Amino acid sequence: MKKLYEKKEILFAILxxxxxxxxxxxxxxxxxxxHIYVVLALSIFSLGIIIFVRKNKLEGKYGLRGFPxxxxxxxxxxxxxxxxxxxxxxxxxxxxxGTGLAIATISMILVGFVEEMIFRGFLFKAMLAKDKAIxxxxxxxxxxxxxxxxxxxxxxxxFETVLQIIFAISWGFIFTMAFYKSGxxxxxxxxxxxxxxxxxxxxxxxxxxxxxxxxxxxxxxxYCIYLSRLQSTINN
Numbered sequence: 633m634k635k636l637y638e639k640k641e642i643l644f645a646i647l648x649x650x651x652x653x654x655x656x657x658x659x660x661x662x663x664x665x666x667h668i669y670v671v672l673a674l675s676i677f678s679l680g681i682i683i684f685v686r687k688n689k690l691e692g693k694y695g696l697r698g699f700p701x702x703x704x705x706x707x708x709x710x711x712x713x714x715x716x717x718x719x720x721x722x723x724x725x726x727x728x729x730g731t732g733l734a735i736a737t738i739s740m741i742l743v744g745f746v747e748e749m750i751f752r753g754f755l756f757k758a759m760l761a762k763d764k765a766i767x768x769x770x771x772x773x774x775x776x777x778x779x780x781x782x783x784x785x786x787x788x789x790x791f792e793t794v795l796q797i798i799f800a801i802s803w804g805f806i807f808t809m810a811f812y813k814s815g816x817x818x819x820x821x822x823x824x825x826x827x828x829x830x831x832x833x834x835x836x837x838x839x840x841x842x843x844x845x846x847x848x849x850x851x852x853x854x855y856c857i858y859l860s861r862l863q864s865t866i867n868n
Contacts, residue, residue: 633684642762645754652677652750653779656743665739665832666732674742681749694753695817708859709819712806715851716826720833722840727832737829744825751776751804752811752820765812772808777801799845802852803827809859 637644655677659670684690691697728736751772759768777800807820834840 634688637684637688641758642755645750645758648681648750648754649775649779652746664736666728666736668735670739671735671742674739674746677746678742681746685749693757694749695811695815698816698818706814706816706819708813708855708862709810711851711855712810712819712823713826715806715848716823717830718844718847719827719830720835721844722837723835724833725835733832736832740828740832741825743828744823745821747776748807748817748821748824751779752807752817756808756811760812769805769808769812773801773804776804776807795841795845799848802845802848805852805856806848809856813859813862 633644636647655673656670659667659673663669685694685696726733755775756768756772759771762768763771777797779800803824807824811817811820
């Protein structure tokens with residue numbers, strides 16, 4: 633794994649993404665996020681990522697050394713974290729009950745970690761080393777969004793999947809820009825986990841979902857324009 637990473641970092645990232653998408657689409661279709669098998673699979677992915685990063689001392693590269701010491705410099709995280717609560721803006725309604733809800737919540741938190749690491753960490757950083765920043769940002773965001781097409785194979789309606797892809801691409805730009813400008817992936821992991829976990833607790837309505845998607849698209853445009861004009865705060 634280390635040799636592949638050193639010689640072909642982009643391929644390394646793509647293989648992680650493909651393995652994750654194939655595994656999770658299969659497991660989600662067969663069991664659902666409330667099954668222990670899904671938690672085990674996500675735990676294996678998470679553990680594999682953590683071991684690889686720690687063994688090769690890549691915490692700094694992938695923004696895992698903790699929050700910035702001077703948080704006043706990073707107030708631009710606040711809109712991202714507030715927007716991450718959007719799934720409960722129109723009320724609460726539990727998708728699962730009892731143990732199933734607890735398992736699904738853990739699954740969603742792990743999804744947030746794994747997806748940020750493979751899309752923002754592995755892929756974005758690999759692209760950034762080879763191409764201009766704008767190319768790396770666009771590829772990371774689009775790949776993240778298009779990756780949700782696997783939900784079609786899990787039985788999700790096509791129109792719902794298209795909306796989810798648009799929603800995910802918007803978030804992909806937000807996460808990638810925030811990581812690029814701050815050098816810390818931890819706020820992105822937290823926000824991503826919040827979005828996914830709160831989707832289990834939020835009321836599901838066409839108006840509420842449409843409003844949240846629209847708000848996310850608008851925020852992504854404004855947020856990314858704003859962040860693009862900021863000087864990178866990495867190591868500052």
